[in-house]
Amino acid sequence: xxxxxxxxxxxxxxxxxxxxxxxxxxxxxxxxxxxxxxxxxxxxxxxxxxxxxxxxxxxxxxxxxxxxxxxxxxxxxxxxxxxxxxxxxxxxxxxxxxxxxxxxxxxxxxxxxxxxxxxxxxxxxxxxxxxxxxxxxxxxxxxxxxxxxxxxxxxxxxxxxxxxxxxxxxxxxxxxxxxxxxxxxxxxxxxxxxxxxxxxxxxxxxxxxxxxxxxxxxxxxxxxxxxxxxxxxxxxxxxxxxxxxxxxxxxxxxxxxxxxxxxxxxxxxxxxxxxxxxxxxxxxxxxxxxxxxxxxxxxxxxxxxxxxxxxxxxxxxxxxxxxxxxxxxxxxxxxxxxxxxxxxxxxxxxxxxxxxxxxxxxxxxxxxxxxxxxxxxxxxxxxxxxxxxxxxxxxxxxxxxxxxxxxxxxxxxxxxxxxxxxxxxxxxxxxxxxxxxxxxxxxxxxxxxxxxxxxxxxxxxxxxxxxxxxxxxxxxxxxxxxxxxxxxxxxxxxxxxxxxxxxxxxxxxxxxxxxxxxxxxxxxxxxxxxxxxxxxxxxxxxxxxxxxxxxxxxxxxxxxxxxxxxxxxxxxxxxxxxxxxxxxxxxxxxxxxxxxxxxxxxxxxxxxxxxxxxxxxxxxxxxxxxxxxxxxxxxxxxxxxxxxxxxxxxxxxxxxxxxxxxxxxx
Amino acid sequence: xxxxxxxxxxxxxxxxxxxxxxxxxxxxxxxxxxxxxxxxxxxxxxxxxxxxxxxxxxxxxxxxxxxxxxxxxxxxxxxxxxxxxxxxxxxxxxxxxxxxxxxxxxxxxxxxxxxxxxxxxxxxxxxxxxxxxxxxxxxxxxxxxxxxxxxxxxxxxxxxxxxxxxxxxxxxxxxxxxxxxxxx
Numbered sequence: 001x002x003x004x005x006x007x008x009x010x011x012x013x014x015x016x017x018x019x020x021x022x023x024x025x026x027x028x029x030x031x032x033x034x035x036x037x038x039x040x041x042x043x044x045x046x047x048x049x050x051x052x053x054x055x056x057x058x059x060x061x062x063x064x065x066x067x068x069x070x071x072x073x074x075x076x077x078x079x080x081x082x083x084x085x086x087x088x089x090x091x092x093x094x095x096x097x098x099x100x101x102x103x104x105x106x107x108x109x110x111x112x113x114x115x116x117x118x119x120x121x122x123x124x125x126x127x128x129x130x131x132x133x134x135x136x137x138x139x140x141x142x143x144x145x146x147x148x149x150x151x152x153x154x155x156x157x158x159x160x161x162x163x164x165x166x167x168x169x170x171x172x173x174x175x176x177x178x179x180x181x182x183x184x185x186x187x188x189x190x191x192x193x194x195x196x197x198x199x200x201x202x203x204x205x206x207x208x209x210x211x212x213x214x215x216x217x218x219x220x221x222x223x224x225x226x227x228x229x230x231x232x233x234x235x236x237x238x239x240x241x242x243x244x245x246x247x248x249x250x251x252x253x254x255x256x257x258x259x260x261x262x263x264x265x266x267x268x269x270x271x272x273x274x275x276x277x278x279x280x281x282x283x284x285x286x287x288x289x290x291x292x293x294x295x296x297x298x299x300x301x302x303x304x305x306x307x308x309x310x311x312x313x314x315x316x317x318x319x320x321x322x323x324x325x326x327x328x329x330x331x332x333x334x335x336x337x338x339x340x341x342x343x344x345x346x347x348x349x350x351x352x353x354x355x356x357x358x359x360x361x362x363x364x365x366x367x368x369x370x371x372x373x374x375x376x377x378x379x380x381x382x383x384x385x386x387x388x389x390x391x392x393x394x395x396x397x398x399x400x401x402x403x404x405x406x407x408x409x410x411x412x413x414x415x416x417x418x419x420x421x422x423x424x425x426x427x428x429x430x431x432x433x434x435x436x437x438x439x440x441x442x443x444x445x446x447x448x449x450x451x452x453x454x455x456x457x458x459x460x461x462x463x464x465x466x467x468x469x470x471x472x473x474x475x476x477x478x479x480x481x482x483x484x485x486x487x488x489x490x491x492x493x494x495x496x497x498x499x500x501x502x503x504x505x506x507x508x509x510x511x512x513x514x515x516x517x518x519x520x521x522x523x524x525x526x527x528x529x530x531x532x533x534x535x536x537x538x539x540x541x542x543x544x545x546x547x548x549x550x551x552x553x554x555x556x557x558x559x560x561x562x563x564x565x566x567x568x569x570x571x572x573x574x575x576x577x578x579x580x581x582x583x584x585x586x587x588x589x590x591x592x593x594x595x596x597x598x599x600x601x602x603x604x605x606x607x608x609x610x611x612x613x614x615x616x617x618x619x620x621x622x623x624x625x626x627x628x629x630x631x632x633x634x635x636x637x638x639x640x641x642x643x644x645x646x647x648x649x650x651x652x653x654x655x656x657x658x659x660x661x662x663x664x665x666x
Numbered sequence: 667x668x669x670x671x672x673x674x675x676x677x678x679x680x681x682x683x684x685x686x687x688x689x690x691x692x693x694x695x696x697x698x699x700x701x702x703x704x705x706x707x708x709x710x711x712x713x714x715x716x717x718x719x720x721x722x723x724x725x726x727x728x729x730x731x732x733x734x735x736x737x738x739x740x741x742x743x744x745x746x747x748x749x750x751x752x753x754x755x756x757x758x759x760x761x762x763x764x765x766x767x768x769x770x771x772x773x774x775x776x777x778x779x780x781x782x783x784x785x786x787x788x789x790x791x792x793x794x795x796x797x798x799x800x801x802x803x804x805x806x807x808x809x810x811x812x813x814x815x816x817x818x819x820x821x822x823x824x825x826x827x828x829x830x831x832x833x834x835x836x837x838x839x840x841x842x843x844x845x846x847x848x849x850x
Contacts, residue, residue: 008843010793011800011816016713019706020723027727028701034734035689035697042692 029465036316202622203510205502207548208495214503215490215511217523218288218532219244220478221452222471223437223445223461225251228619229651230463232658238619242445245505245616246534252612252648253475254531254605256287265291265483265577266526268588271606272568272595275537276614276636277628280545282595284491284501284536284568285606290483292529300336301480302354302397306385308405309370310345317463318439322404323367325436325468330364332476333357338397340388341366344381354392382422389431398481399431403451406439419447423455424522432525433457434479436471449508454522474646478527484575486523486583489534490516492570497592499546500539502624504613516574519583526575533609537624538568566592604640608649611637615656630660682746690738697737701730707747708754714816715758717797725757732757744826751827755809803842810838 206214224247231238259267269287276283305326313319330339334357341352341363352366385401393399423433433455435448452459458479460471471479488511493501503510515521526532539545573586596602599610614633617625634656641649660666680699688696708729713722732753740749800811806828813824814835825832 007796008800008811008815008839010789010796011714011812012818013789013793014714014797014816016710016722017719019709019726023723023727024705027723027730028698028705030727031701031730031734032694032698034731035694038735038738039692039694 026469029469033465202620202624203503203505203507205500205547205624207500208493208498212495213490213492213513214501214536215488215513215516216503216506216534217509217511218487218489218526218534219246219506219509219524220250220526220530220532221247221449221459222251223448223459224248226461226463226467227437227445229655230461232655232662235662237659237662240620243616243620244508245613245620246509247505248616249505249533249535249609249612250531252531252608252652253529254287254289254533254609255642256289256531256605258289259291264586265575268571268573268586270571270588270590270594271602272538272590273599273602273606273610274597276599276610276632277617277625278537278545280543281537281539283504283610284538284590285609286489286491286534286536286571287606287609288487288526288532288573290478290526290528290530290532292477293481293483298477298481298528299396299398300338300394301333301357302338302389302392302394302399303333303480304340304342304385304389304392304401306381306401306403307341307343307351307370308345308381308403309343312406313345313438315439318406319370321462321465321468322436322438323370324465325462325472326367326404327364328468329472329476330357330360332473338392338394339363340385340392342381342385342388343370344384350384350388354388382419386426386431390429393430400434400457400480401431401455402434402436404436404438405448406437420450420454423451427455427522432482435459437461438463453508453524458525458527470646470648475527475529478530481528482525482578483528485525485578486519486521487526487532487573487575488516488521488523490572490574491536492572493538494564494567494569495541496565497541497568498538499541499543500548502537504535504537504625505616506534516572517583519576519581535609535613536569540568564589568592568595599636604642607640608637608642611640612652615652615659619659629666630656630663631666634660683742686737686740686742686746690740697734700737701733704747704750705730708750711751711754711817712758714812715755716761717801721761725754725761728757728761729754748823748826751813752829755827759805799846800842803845807838807842807845810835811842814839 221244224242224244227242228238228248231242256269257267259265266288269289271285271287272282273285274283275281307319307322307326309319313322333339337357338354339352339357340350340354343349343351351370352363355362357363382401382403385403389399389401427433433451434457435452435455437445437448437459438461448459451457460467460479462468462471490513509524511521511523524532539547567589569590571588571590573588574583575586576583599607611633614625614628614636616622618628618630618633634653637649637653637656641653644650680696680703682700682703685696685700685703689700705726709722709726712725712729713719716722716725729750736753740746797816800808802808803811809828810824813819813827814821819827821832821835824835828835
């Protein structure tokens, strides 16, 4: 007997392997999010009675019906084990939906009021002084059914009303939706009405014989993907202007070959393969990966946080998320780095003079002291921020203003053009600008893009804590350290082999042919370890897909064969090293032999990129690529998830499902 | 931000019960600290029941998420850790029902084997054998044995966790020994 007991006693020798700190932090962050959601639910339950019987309940029901999927997904995650990424995304869906419904009406209210006192919010609306949002948004509760992109919802609304006539003995689904209504204090998530996007036509098709050269600036921004994700998670198909395909593709890091030599700060990989959405064409897929310097070689960072603390930032997914995001960033910095903080609202002010990044307490205290209130004096704030950046500049430091805002600047340098010029000038003084966008309802995407593109910087849209983690922790070096600037790509197509071509995305990044060699023309930057992808859809000569007929009266000149009939194109890439003004050139011929006949033969990294591009085109309702089904897109991405360490690719696949169910298309 | 401020205070200032009470009232800092304080315990329990690092991490995450909503159901009748044990064991059961983990099961304790010096390996293999045998026992006997021997709790504590009388724990363990007589 005792011998047996001894044997069991061996069990105490089981040693648990060390826990991974990252995993621990991630789990706790996720749980905190879940905790916040619970708190909101509780608060909302208490207030729900004020909103029942409101005629708007009908509309809400239709909206939440759309979101049913998200809620059931949430439950599903509780029941089964999923990678954190997916869990966090699903969890965020609820507060985001709720958030959307409350943002505009809560302008000017302190965060604690948001949870506790939702019932008094209608009175408080009038305390808003943010003239940018204007009447339309703050009265959205009672606005007639939404404008622009919610137009798609209208049929659903009508359908519900006829349902409700048929009988109040609701279906189980309806009952559940009603519960959702009870949890949601204020109606209609339509406030993306206030979000501004620039309207760019899709890159068009070119006939190689007439326009053999395509030139563009690279784009490492990812804001569009996060925005699209957020919209989908709210059960809304994004406005097609909000979809920038290159930003969606570039949201993901691809395992392209790593650059070997730091003097050539990046590598290029090219594949040519059949187009998933068109049998008769091919994709020419260019992947660039930036060099990742050793930690010891990273320059000290001189960062100025320029924080929008205006009234419109007063929402859990804005200022509080921003503060938590900066805290994450802070943890990545060391005593060599300097932080300053400028807040702008009403009047711009220095919240924290340049401080060593290891004085965390002091910095955190300054961050905590921020309160949302007042209007947005962005122009003044930005001047002040650049002054501080200049002050704290040291030899060899990486100087950067990080602007965090939900959108607008309405005092001082308020015209976009003026602001743009100011930032361009500062860029030449060696101070870059990164833009972090927060929230919806007031989000000025166009302005953010302009600012980042002209400030040698990058724009990110932070819709949740996980995104903050991606931008400010996992890819922090890419966000902060530029390894090459003014990176331009020029592709010359061979009319003997390529009849027509089209660049997928990059609409806002097109350059003139002559700009390529002009070092004065600004272009995008690549951060440490960044990957950038560009995809051309090419129509080979003799393909059935050639869309432009030959002319009847004018005999087109035969292309001049320069002896390279076995090449599709010639790729040229120009870049400047961060401290240099003269550009360098990389050239690479793309031979016909490189083409693969089966998409299954190419590396999963390229396949995944193709599936993201296909999804972008689908959402944008592209003239060229809208025929592919969501199912096909998913199948393409499914087999190409790769290592997917942080679950981003799995999340992408679930977004494809979501888009499919929202649109009712397979 | 309160989350980060609290973190800097010595942990000993707060006992679980105080933190739970605060968390139920919506104090997120208290909830965060509660998770941090108990994370390792949750992870250790999970690991000893499932024998696989990444499964244990998944379970731990699952438990953390569940606690966000479940915490308000903690009624203070039992010790918080006893209650927590129950939440973790339920989560382990859920996990073992799902097919995802089934594929991984055969590599139980693989981490240990790889990282250990040769002389210890035999001992570990023996421990593993016992553990595998215990895992095959009926659920309640298995839980009782692991609580008492792997977690080194006394019978009273195990009884509270399993919500049975102390004598029942002794009985489960006796049954377990009987069942394994031929094997061990």
